[in-house]
Amino acid sequence: MEHIHGGNITRAVERYNLKEENIIDFSANINFLGPPSQLLEEIRNNLAKIIHYPEPNSTTLKRKMGQYLDLEEKNLVIGNGAVELIYQLVKVIKPDLALVMAPTFSEYELAVKSCGGRVKYLRLEEEKGFKIDIEEVVANLDRVKIVFLCNPNNPTGTLIKKSELVDLIDYASRKDVFVIIDEAFIDFIDNPGNYTVIDLIVRYSNLFVLRSLTKFYAIPGLRLGYGAGTEELISKMELARDPWSVNFFAQLAGEIVLKDVEYQKETRRRISLEREFLYNSLKKIDGLKPFPPSANYIFIDIGASNFSSIELAEILARRGILIRDCSSYRGLGENYIRVAVKSRADNCFLLDNLREII
Amino acid sequence: MEHIHGGNITRAVERYNLKEENIIDFSANINFLGPPSQLLEEIRNNLAKIIHYPEPNSTTLKRKMGQYLDLEEKNLVIGNGAVELIYQLVKVIKPDLALVMAPTFSEYELAVKSCGGRVKYLRLEEEKGFKIDIEEVVANLDRVKIVFLCNPNNPTGTLIKKSELVDLIDYASRKDVFVIIDEAFIDFIDNPGNYTVIDLIVRYSNLFVLRSLTKFYAIPGLRLGYGAGTEELISKMELARDPWSVNFFAQLAGEIVLKDVEYQKETRRRISLEREFLYNSLKKIDGLKPFPPSANYIFIDIGASNFSSIELAEILARRGILIRDCSSYRGLGENYIRVAVKSRADNCFLLDNLREII
Numbered sequence: 001m002e003h004i005h006g007g008n009i010t011r012a013v014e015r016y017n018l019k020e021e022n023i024i025d026f027s028a029n030i031n032f033l034g035p036p037s038q039l040l041e042e043i044r045n046n047l048a049k050i051i052h053y054p055e056p057n058s059t060t061l062k063r064k065m066g067q068y069l070d071l072e073e074k075n076l077v078i079g080n081g082a083v084e085l086i087y088q089l090v091k092v093i094k095p096d097l098a099l100v101m102a103p104t105f106s107e108y109e110l111a112v113k114s115c116g117g118r119v120k121y122l123r124l125e126e127e128k129g130f131k132i133d134i135e136e137v138v139a140n141l142d143r144v145k146i147v148f149l150c151n152p153n154n155p156t157g158t159l160i161k162k163s164e165l166v167d168l169i170d171y172a173s174r175k176d177v178f179v180i181i182d183e184a185f186i187d188f189i190d191n192p193g194n195y196t197v198i199d200l201i202v203r204y205s206n207l208f209v210l211r212s213l214t215k216f217y218a219i220p221g222l223r224l225g226y227g228a229g230t231e232e233l234i235s236k237m238e239l240a241r242d243p244w245s246v247n248f249f250a251q252l253a254g255e256i257v258l259k260d261v262e263y264q265k266e267t268r269r270r271i272s273l274e275r276e277f278l279y280n281s282l283k284k285i286d287g288l289k290p291f292p293p294s295a296n297y298i299f300i301d302i303g304a305s306n307f308s309s310i311e312l313a314e315i316l317a318r319r320g321i322l323i324r325d326c327s328s329y330r331g332l333g334e335n336y337i338r339v340a341v342k343s344r345a346d347n348c349f350l351l352d353n354l355r356e357i358i
Numbered sequence: 359m360e361h362i363h364g365g366n367i368t369r370a371v372e373r374y375n376l377k378e379e380n381i382i383d384f385s386a387n388i389n390f391l392g393p394p395s396q397l398l399e400e401i402r403n404n405l406a407k408i409i410h411y412p413e414p415n416s417t418t419l420k421r422k423m424g425q426y427l428d429l430e431e432k433n434l435v436i437g438n439g440a441v442e443l444i445y446q447l448v449k450v451i452k453p454d455l456a457l458v459m460a461p462t463f464s465e466y467e468l469a470v471k472s473c474g475g476r477v478k479y480l481r482l483e484e485e486k487g488f489k490i491d492i493e494e495v496v497a498n499l500d501r502v503k504i505v506f507l508c509n510p511n512n513p514t515g516t517l518i519k520k521s522e523l524v525d526l527i528d529y530a531s532r533k534d535v536f537v538i539i540d541e542a543f544i545d546f547i548d549n550p551g552n553y554t555v556i557d558l559i560v561r562y563s564n565l566f567v568l569r570s571l572t573k574f575y576a577i578p579g580l581r582l583g584y585g586a587g588t589e590e591l592i593s594k595m596e597l598a599r600d601p602w603s604v605n606f607f608a609q610l611a612g613e614i615v616l617k618d619v620e621y622q623k624e625t626r627r628r629i630s631l632e633r634e635f636l637y638n639s640l641k642k643i644d645g646l647k648p649f650p651p652s653a654n655y656i657f658i659d660i661g662a663s664n665f666s667s668i669e670l671a672e673i674l675a676r677r678g679i680l681i682r683d684c685s686s687y688r689g690l691g692e693n694y695i696r697v698a699v700k701s702r703a704d705n706c707f708l709l710d711n712l713r714e715i716i
Contacts, residue, residue, distance in 0.1 A: 002597075003414060003415075003597075003601040005411070005414070005601070007410065007411035008411070008413065008414060009410050009411075009413075010413040010417070010418060011413075025410075028410075028411055034409055035408060035409065040405045040406070040408070043405060043408075044402055044405065047398050047401060047402065048398070049579055050393060050398070050401075050576070050577050050578075050579040050580055051388055051392055051393065051576045051577070051578065052365065052367050052383070052386075052578060052579055053363070053366070053367075053386060053578040053579065054578075054579060054581070055366065055367075055368040055369075056361055056363070056366060057361075059368070060368060080438060080600070080603055080605075081600065081602055081603075083600040083601075083602060084600050084603060086600075087598075087599060087600055091473070107600070110597070114449070114597065114598035115449070218408070218409045219408050219409070220408075220409065220410060220411040220412075220602075221407055221408040221409065221410055221411065221412060221605060221606030221607065222408055222605055222606070222607070223412070223602060223603075223605050239360075239361075239468070239472065240445075240472035241445060241472070242438070242439065242441040242442050242444075242445055242465070243361035243363070243441075244439055244441060244578075244581060245438055245439075245442060245581075245603075247438075247579060247580055247581050247605055247607075248579030248580070249579065249605075249607065250605070
């Protein structure tokens with residue numbers, strides 16, 4: 001298995017002979033509003049600071065993040081994107097055996113294997129809407145050292161309720177199993193309080209919660225994520241890594257975006273609106289079966305169309321539209337695609353093209 | 359041992375109640391000319407691209423870097439600073455035992471320990487000018503899996519000739535020992551061709567060469583480094599890490615700076631001039647014994663002054679001058695400091711203050 005993800009614009013430009021400005025990218029789940037307006041201005045104003053090293057371990061950003069989240073600084077680690085922290089976690093925990101859902105974000109299994117660990121897969125079933133069944137997770141924890149859950153799950157968009165997660169974490173704590181909850185997309189969902197477990201890191205020493213700022217604040221080019229866990233785990237992670245991994249501009253961005261409450265509200269309002277519109281419109285296209293979305297992306301079964309996901313992605317790419325062909329996800333065949341929720345104009349352009357093709 | 363390095367401006371601001379703009383930083387070895395003029399402009403012009411993910415594995419930059427270095431793309435890995443690559447190397451090689459000089463850059467031993475390896479130290483002696491004796495290195499390779507050499511060495515500035523390195527690499531290849539040569543500062547020295555071994559990576563499969571763009575091009579805030587080695591090792595490193603670790607602006611910077619031959623020449627000319635001036639002036643101050651410098655920093659024995667390195671760093675910091683107190687380097691006591699070579703005005707300001715204090 002390789003690192004295959006959406007959002008590889010350079011490859012699309014080369015492969016389909018496109019101009020970058022003519023591409024509409026539905027393959028990466030980035031907030032379509034773009035970054036908060038103040039952000040680019042602040043980066044521009046601080047470009048001269050490129051000559052200084054970033055603050056080691058992002059101590060200042062940690063402090064501010066702690067205030068924002070109502071958590072202590074010592075329970076937080078700032079990452080060069082959330083993915084750096086996945087690798088760091090695995091390096092420090094050194095699991096012999098990890099439990100990973102299929103399909104889910106591919107970097108969990110890659111990180112485990114990169115440290116010599118084995119992976120046990122729990123296959124999610126289409127008949128159950130790809131829902132993660134916590135009882136089944138519990139039933140599969142034998143000899144497992146670490147379990148990864150993505151909430152909402154990528155690419156399916158399914159959610160696990162907080163109450164169910166508490167049961168799992170509680171059980172796992174008695175079995176000495178680490179539970180990693182990846183909440184990379186949780187800022188996009190309605191009623192996140194019913195799903196997040198970040199407040200529980202002070203209660204369970206076997207819990208680690210991952211978050212991303214890259215997607216919600218539309219700054220994937222800069223890289224920024226964070227994690228919350230016990231002081232012991234966090235200090236092991238800090239000691240075992242490059243102290244400068246988070247660049248200066250990402251640290252600056254973190255401080256700016258957390259304060260922008262208006263932008264956060266506006267994003268949730270607009271995403272919610274467009275998500276409903278795109279979902280309802282996709283449902284009406286024969287041959288497409290979209291799954292109920294929760295964040296800023298929609299998972300679609302195209303099995304009833306005449307196309308494989310590879311073919312459909314190829315046809316759309318030639319028209320300048322990138323979607324995520326999901327055939328590289330473990331446990332999925334060639335019947336699934338994922339599309340980001342974008343602006344009304346972009347969504348309509350995608351819908352028009354899908355109607356025409358299918 | 360912790361991650362202690364120069365260039366922590368934030369800490370200096372807090373600790374000494376200074377304004378950032380009033381600090382002159384001799385503690386980090388950054389090109390005092392600042393980044394190439396075109397660089398900040400290009401970043402400014404491309405800020406809107408923050409909404410795209412960086413190209414995975416920096417494939418385009420690798421290609422251009424390969425042309426610049428006359429090496430093949432498959433033999434190169436681009437890093438989020440050279441330090442990321444040190445950790446990545448150790449993760450992939452998994453050495454039980456590493457040979458590390460003392461004093462040298464501290465991240466080698468931290469990286470080895472972060473993966474559970476042990477470290478054997480080879481103490482460099484002041485009486486020999488802290489020179490690395492290759493015969494002694496060879497004599498200490500028993501059961502060693504990896505040896506790190508920094509050329510020029512940080513913080514001492516000593517150099518190892520290419521011919522000596524070839525002997526070592528050749529011997530090590532027969533003993534199945536990896537040789538990592540960190541050439542982070544080699545762009546600053548005179549006649550780099552007499553010292554670099556980057557061209558030998560195609561001949562020796564046990565050789566890996568590290569380089570940094572952070573220092574020479576004055577972009578530590580962005581992070582950028584690279585490594586050269588065998589295709590096998592490079593592909594293991596790429597597979598075992600976050601594919602997006604190098605941010606978009608660092609990738610852009612890499613493409614721009616490599617082309618700027620004028621800037622490269624001007625840097626070498628100015629650094630050489632100021633290095634001589636600062637070295638000769640330091641020699642004339644009673645109580646200071648500077649070692650012959652080779653890159654853009656000078657290592658100084660202050661044992662004959664009335665100050666420890668901690669005291670001297672503290673007194674200078676209160677005046678807004680940051681120097682590198684070297685007491686955190688393994689193998690050094692409180693008698694050593696390191697200062698960067700900076701502009702004539704800054705160098706004179708440092709010299710005036712040193713004369714006044716000592």
